[in-house]
Amino acid sequence: MGDISIYARLLWAQVRSYTAYRGSFAIDLAANALAPLLDVATIIVLFQVTPDIGGFRADEVLVMFGLAALSFALADVAVGQIEKLRLYVRTGQLDAALVRPLSVLGQLLCADLPLRKVSRIGVAFVILAIAVSRAPIELTPARLALLAVAPVAGAVLFGAIFVATATVAFWWIDSGEFANAFTYGGRDFTSFPVTVYGPAFRYLFAYGLGFAFVAYYPTLALLGRPDPLGAPALVAWSSPAVAVLAALLAGAIWRFGVRRYRSTGS
């Protein structure tokens, strides 16, 4: 696995590239920190007019929001740049990646690290920490472990969504904002209890795409609450397994897409 060190060098090259634009980088960093704070404000405003949303109180929803925000921020920094795939396909820059002795996905992920979004990770982390300390959570060792693993599992799940939806560019070059509906849309979806959504929407997003496993089920496990929708208790702990499954599926979709690109030339 000597390739890892090569990818690390590619990433480091991106970090150094940013030093070319120090001023705008600092501004971007600050602006990106602001976004999750505004979302938190939205939730607080909502709870001014209603004591509960979908059967959950404010501090409980904030735990979900914190998990969703941290998961998404991690995924966005790690693989969010994959959305540029359609640009690479359109300009033919993907061909340049195909003539290097490295994996195409690895190169794309290392080609543009959105470091300016790193501040979101910090802010989301702080929000989650505050929310957990205020919510009625009895922190057993198992729950502590879940708290550590859930954001990573959530990030893997979001990452899988990023990769799978970006792959659409291989079929449909003008896919525009299609992927965003699932990535950013998914983030907003996971910030609230899935109980607030109607059945059709819920089945598609929460279970079909697995978004319920980013924040909703881990939060239930942390709170020790049974699922109002009636899923067995074990489901609440299953996020890591779902994440692994999603990653494998996304990998398969990606390989299928690259194969298609090389047979169509898009």
Add this chain to the structure above:
Amino acid sequence: MTSAVIEARGLRRDFVVRRRVGRFRRQRSVVTAVDGIDLRIEAGELVGYLGPNGAGKSTTIKMLTGVLRPTAGYLRVCGLEPVRQRRQLARRIGVVFGQRSQLWWDLPLRDSFELARHIWRVPPADHAARLARFTRELDLSFLDTPVRQLSLGQRMRAELTIALLHGPQVVFLDEPTIGLDVLSKQAVRAFLTELRDRGDTTVVLTTHDLADIERLCRRLVVIDHGRVVHDGTLESLHARYGSRRMVVATLAEPLTEPVRLPGVDLVQSSPDGRVLTFGLDGRRTPAGHLVATLAALGSLRDIAVTEPTIEDVVARLYAGDAGGSSTGQS
């Protein structure tokens, strides 16, 4: 017979094109971009690969470099099957896509070369030796300049370097002189001449720049409509497509009777009939004979003979009016 670096037999590539007909219906049609190409390139050759836009050049290069899967046919590059063994192949080939950079835009040029060393796992000593050589031959005096600040000519020299730093067996150069000024073109050509004469790297060059071809390529492969229409030297191309010398005669008075000589055609005549341009097949009628005939027929004032240029041949070739006719070979 084992030294072929590139071997293709019956190489074909179809594209499915969907065209809108009416509001919602789409019609599916198959376009054949490369239609059964046979190609054999030996180690150390420099081959010019040319053809009009849309002839299938890029499609061929994409198949040879492992970017695109052939629809049918046999293909081996460096003994490998390009698409299936893409990463192995990538270690042995270098590619310059004229319009797509392999360089890191915001970093000093030196850093791109350093990254390439790691990507292709080049031993440090080999890397240093090659970089020193290319720095000298291509005059890379701008190693510490960020790539985005390089001029086009500087950038192309850098692209050539990064394509060759890992010592590839074959390099594919897709229009390496496009958009360059005269001096940069000369620098690139001089470098490629050196590379060719060294003989350890096979070069496949696509270009629309005919001066590149005349200066560099001993062998030309011309394709049109996805098929090889010529494979041979520049001279054989001229011979085959009946390239002719042009004889421009200026007369004091228009001719009273037409010139009738084998292999001589009146190509153009000025309105007053005093400036006549003849196409001449030198093997059938020597130029001297034509001049003597003109002198005998009337008052010859001036005479100019121009050699056939590759522009003429290629223009005729692309226009499709010369296709394999026996003009030059009779």
